Amino acid sequence: MSYFFYILVNNIVPISIMIAIGVAMYRAFKIDIKTLSKLNFYVFSPALVFVKLYESEMNLHVLMQVLLFFVLFFSLLFAVIEIYIRLKKMHRGMRIAMRNSVIFYNSANYALPLNQTVFGGNAYTLSVQIVIMIMQTLIPNTYGIYTLNAHKSSWKATLKTILSLPVIYAIPVALLLRYFHLPVPSPIHIPLDYISNAFMATALLTLGVQLGGMKWEFHFSNVLVSNILRLAVGPLLGFLVVWMLGIEGLTAKALVLSCAVPTSLSSVLLAIEYENEPEFSSQAVFASTLFSMFTIPVVIYFLGFM
Structure with a gap:
């Protein structure tokens, strides 16, 4: 029960307040959603x-073990959602949006504080979550953009779009600086800290602005299926993969918990930036964040049996 109230007070309520502010700002000033989207893609996300x-x-052993888990988990989750969207015979735009709402999940601003709360600030479990965060940042900014542009641009134009994103370069630069123990100069590190701390607020305000400008033709069945696959099937597949790989202890628990978080804001930012089902994507993020208040405590309860 304590986890239920923690998630409510420290995740759902603050997130809802930020989204509500975004809605109010749109209603009052008709804020340009595309400008906010570009700030998220080109400034806040790379800094974070x-x-x-x-x-x-993190160390090499943790990295390889977690990467193997992620590849298997991501493949199984992709297969499940692919079967569903093929059976439903969805049109191309909705297929992409539905897929993104399930395979892209909030591994940073939701999962990081949740990980630290559940595991009492354990540095090892945090390193596990950081690896997941790397992958969940890289894939939307490569595969996600490719799927949205492949039908309307040449592969060269799509590759150029991907290579124009600063996050592609932020990952190797950060890893190289860590590996060689090179300090980031203070005049650079301080603004990066400021900007990264602003990511969550800006992304949630963007979601609120998007929700405020929507016609609210609710995609009930698709949002419901998306949420079930993300919040219920996701952690079940996580349990299955750690069992298949024989992963135990804190590593297994941290990996399963990482699979249980709601849909990532990146799915909304992609939908807005490339004008692909932004209403459905916004509703999927909002609903999954709300319902996670009930599903995550259940997952945490079962972690005690691992």
């Missing part, structure tokens, strides 16, 4: 990734 990677603690 760089800072989190540079400050993380």
